[in-house]
Amino acid sequence: MKRKSGQNPEITKNWKPATLAIRGGTARTEYGETSEALFLSSGYCYDRAEDAAARFAGEQQGMTYSRLQNPTVEMLEQRIALLEGAEACRATATGMAAMTAALLCQLSAGDHVVAAKAAFGSCRWLVDTLLPKFGIATTTIDGSDVAAWEAAAQPNTKVFFFETPANPTMDVVDIAAVCAIARARGITTVVDNAFASPALQRPMEFGADVVAYSATKMMDGQGRVLAGAICGSRDWIDNVLLPFHRNTGPTLSAFNAWVVLKGLETLDLRIRRQSENALKVAQFLETRLPKVLYPGLESHPQHALAMQQMDAAGPIFSLYVGGGRAEAHGLLNALELVDISNNIGDSRSLMTHPASTTHFGMAEEARLEVGITEDMLRLNVGLEDPDDVIADFDQALKTIGR
Numbered sequence: 467m468k469r470k471s472g473q474n475p476e477i478t479k480n481w482k483p484a485t486l487a488i489r490g491g492t493a494r495t496e497y498g499e500t501s502e503a504l505f506l507s508s509g510y511c512y513d514r515a516e517d518a519a520a521r522f523a524g525e526q527q528g529m530t531y532s533r534l535q536n537p538t539v540e541m542l543e544q545r546i547a548l549l550e551g552a553e554a555c556r557a558t559a560t561g562m563a564a565m566t567a568a569l570l571c572q573l574s575a576g577d578h579v580v581a582a583k584a585a586f587g588s589c590r591w592l593v594d595t596l597l598p599k600f601g602i603a604t605t606t607i608d609g610s611d612v613a614a615w616e617a618a619a620q621p622n623t624k625v626f627f628f629e630t631p632a633n634p635t636m637d638v639v640d641i642a643a644v645c646a647i648a649r650a651r652g653i654t655t656v657v658d659n660a661f662a663s664p665a666l667q668r669p670m671e672f673g674a675d676v677v678a679y680s681a682t683k684m685m686d687g688q689g690r691v692l693a694g695a696i697c698g699s700r701d702w703i704d705n706v707l708l709p710f711h712r713n714t715g716p717t718l719s720a721f722n723a724w725v726v727l728k729g730l731e732t733l734d735l736r737i738r739r740q741s742e743n744a745l746k747v748a749q750f751l752e753t754r755l756p757k758v759l760y761p762g763l764e765s766h767p768q769h770a771l772a773m774q775q776m777d778a779a780g781p782i783f784s785l786y787v788g789g790g791r792a793e794a795h796g797l798l799n800a801l802e803l804v805d806i807s808n809n810i811g812d813s814r815s816l817m818t819h820p821a822s823t824t825h826f827g828m829a830e831e832a833r834l835e836v837g838i839t840e841d842m843l844r845l846n847v848g849l850e851d852p853d854d855v856i857a858d859f860d861q862a863l864k865t866i867g868r
């Protein structure tokens with residue numbers, strides 16, 4: 467069963483993304499199972515004591531303990547690395563475990579980090595609260611302003627950290643320009659690519675060093691499990707990330723890895739259809755609301771840049787209903803099909819009010835600074851027929867007089 471292994475680089479190097487999404491990383495057991503095997507085993511046995519010693523010494527290939535390696539998790543890691551075009555990948559239990567590990571593994575007291583202001587709430591907490599607690603200084607800037615990255619860099623800056631498009635204001639960061647500034651100064655760029663996934667945007671093609679994921683979102687894509695992943699060069703993963711990952715243990719469970727492997731098989735299909743649906747819904751909402759922020763719309767201030775970096779704009783966008791919290795909550799409560807839920811990347815249409823949910827923990831001033839107002843909502847457009855989603859918005863908007 468070795469012949470058709472998705473782990474042989476001689477074979478996988480010619481495969482296109484749709485093929486890699488289904489076969490990349492697959493390693494079959496002697497049973498020749500078609501679907502990936504699920505290895506629910508915390509430990510591994512050795513034929514002889516000398517084999518155990520050799521594996522711990524790194525002289526013999528093989529598994530030792532599932533915090534460190536697991537065959538199902540390794541299949542997922544290889545598949546994500548292949549889709550990303552990265553030399554290596556390490557899976558984590560959640561997206562936040564990935565972001566935390568990707569930052570802490572390379573930072574020490576006295577270092578400095580520059581991060582984009584517009585970011586997932588917990589990513590802002592890492593930058594604003596956790597890192598400073600350990601003596602790591604941080605500066606947050608407008609990530610869409612390329613000159614601001616240059617201006618914020620200091621001699622001790624170790625990391626540039628950003629997501630694009632950013633949650634929930636859909637700011638787009640010029641990946642190539644920001645990574646060029648970082649590279650010239652020996653700064654490592656960490657890109658949170660959760661909103662786009664490797665099916666739409668591969669930051670390493672634009673010079674990113676490390677790409678981190680919430681695989682909970684587009685990769686699982688059906689709202690089932692939490693997972694994360696960190697991609698980088700073989701040298702960075704093995705020598706910078708692994709000592710931290712092995713010893714602190716943010717490891718992904720084999721079961722969740724298996725679910726995400728299944729999710730990846732349909733990632734490309736789902737995200738392209740969801741992007742088409744999102745564009746239709748956004749075009750409709752734009753005719754009824756004061757503002758819709760979707761990089762796929764020509765009205766988005768960075769539409770051209772987004773379309774240069776992304777194959778499509780993805781399933782997520784933000785809308786401003788006008789008025790305040792009463793109108794935003796009113797619209798949410800009037801929807802019959804679209805669920806009130808703060809998850810994204812799901813095949814279901816879901817909508818949330820960031821100011822009172824995902825970004826509730828952020829100071830009001832900081833929220834307003836990045837455009838998270840009381841009348842803002844964030845929508846994930848699913849795989850339902852977009853006409854049904856539009857009809858639901860049509861009836862719900864009327865209840866708030868829009």
Ligand SMILES: *Cc1c(COP(=O)(O)O)cnc(C)c1O
Nearest residue numbers: 560561562586633660680682693
């Ligand atoms: C959801 C999300 C995260 C966190 O991922 P979890 O899997 O929920 O821990 C980080 N960054 C972005 C952009 C996200 O959307």
